[in-house]
Amino acid sequence: MARKFFGTDGVRGRANDEPMTAEMALRLGQAAGRFFRTGSHAHRAVIGKDTRRSGYMIENALTAGFTSVGMDVFLVGPVPTPAVGYLAHSMRADLGVMISASHNPFQDNGIKFFGPDGFKLSDEDEEAIEALLDGAPDLAEPSAIGRATRIDDGRGRYMEFAKTTFPRGLRLDGLKIVVDCANGAAYRTAPEVLWELGAEVVPLAVSPNGFNINKDCGSTHPGLAAEAVVAHGADLGISLDGDADRVMIIDESGAVADGDQIMALIADRWAAAGRLARGTLVATVMSNLGLERHLAGQGLRLLRTAVGDRYVVEAMRAGGYNLGGEQSGHIVMTDYVTTGDGLIAALQFLGAMVETGRRASELARVFRAYPQTLRNVRYAKGAAPLEAASVKAAIAAGEARMNGQGRLLIRKSGTEPLVRIMGECEDPGLLSEVLGEIEAEVVKFA
Structure with missing residues (x-):
């Protein structure tokens, strides 16, 4: 079925606009509660949030939704997203919920679901929950209504x-x-x-x-x-x-190292220690070509996925890999956590500093990154620029011109009418020319 509310990372939107309203949060709580309320045990949901003002509204609405269908709720307050995955599993809950729009501004918010194993839900589970939104809620009898408890030491755990x-x-x-x-x-x-x-x-x-x-x-x-x-x-x-x-x-x-450099450091160290499962790092199509070639030089493999840390994790679980992430800084280490964890990734970097006695600058430049450029080109609603022969021809011509010196990644945005034109090349001048030619064709559909 087509997904109407769930995107690549839960349900997200501008607070108090559809779908990020108190009413929708209530309905999501009822639908998710119904989906996970199986078996005869006491049913529990763990809810965490970040620091947005709208988090109070959504937290209360979700709580009402869960308790109305017979689930108890544990409120852990402001905690990192990975803490919700960890606590849902350690507290033997049926599911965890994080209220956050990640790196977006305060006007936005989102609802992310985790299963009892601490991992984000699969597409199939999210679709099943979404399907339940259309039906009447399965309300509990008065004696079976759930209760909400604030857990003061969730952050400490x-x-x-x-x-x-x-x-x-x-x-x-x-x-x-x-x-x-x-x-x-x-x-x-x-x-x-x-x-x-x-x-x-x-x-x-x-x-x-x-x-x-x-x-x-x-x-x-x-x-x-x-x-x-x-x-x-x-x-x-x-x-x-x-x-x-x-x-x-x-x-x-003061130099900044992105997720690709951090993953390269961890992959090298884990491989040397015999810890890198199947000699493979999982990353998205956005990760730098320099990372891929560095790993190949070490006898390691880069497995690429679609953009989104959930797809990284799905590939890791399917293939039995234990390290993955995104250039944007999501680092997933399933030996420890079930989703990206910025603090624990930083602790891995700090561990390398302490163990080796080397400065951060010596550890944060593992490979030479290829010049990478991303251009976002807006197109008219209803247009399909990537299906046009002229755009396809420009892409093919660009790939031929680079002739193995780099790569192109052209894709539609999943949330806006944008074509994302990304390229990497050893020759930045050539890269600029190639991207300009493709952009010139796409912009005709604006």
Whole structure:
């Protein structure tokens, strides 16, 4: 069936506009509760959120939906997205829900579902929940209505778990670390974990007010942390997004390392230790060609998926791989967590620094990245530029001109009438010419 509400990462939209309304949250809670309410045990849902003002509204509506169909609700408050996956599994819940629009501004919000195993739901499960939205809710009898309980130590449980992923016996003593929490879900979690492991912490964007999440800070604006690293003479900067499932690393000079470089470092280290399952890293079609060629030089493989960390995780589970992620900073390590985790990825990087005694700048440039350019070209509603012969011919001509020096990735946006034209090439001048020629054909459909 066609998916009307669920996208690549749950249900998302502008707060108080369809589908991100209190009414829809209520209905989603009822539908998801009905879907997961199987068996005779007491049914539970764990709900976490980031720091957006609209999170209160959606949290209350979801709670009403779940309890009305007989599910108990555990409210864990502001926690990182990976904490919800972890807590749903550790608390033996039927499902977990994270209320967040990740790196988007405060006006947006979203609802992400996790199954009892802590992993995000499959397309099939989301479609089944969506189908239930059209029917009448299966309301519980008065004696079977669920109850809501606030769990005050949910954040602490996740923090203790996160620390166990850092190499046993090592500490962060002597390291000064800047951590930008994007005024989001990790505003207490990340600084406290780093401090408890012995670091001197310089916290940034840790004063959420409901409206400043991701505003000029976080992983989409790493310049804030980069400036602070240089100003404070820090050894490392960590820049998280609003729900802390992605990270950028900043070295001591203020240079930014993206998810590709972080994954390359972890893959190399895990492969050397015999830990990298099947010698494979899973990443999306957006990851740099330099990463692929670096791994090949190490005798390792890069398996590419569609854009979206959920597709990375699906490929990891299907193939038995334990490391994957996205250039944007989602790093998934299924030895530890079920989804992208910015803090735990940063701890892996810090572990490498402590174990090797090397500076961040020596570890954050694992491979030479190919020049990469992304252009977004808007087209008229109802048009189909990628099906046009002229556009196909321009793409074919561009690939022929690059002749193995790079690659092209041309795709439609999943949320807007945009064609995303991405290319990588050893020759940046040639790349610019090729992308310009393709863009000129696509723009004719504007």
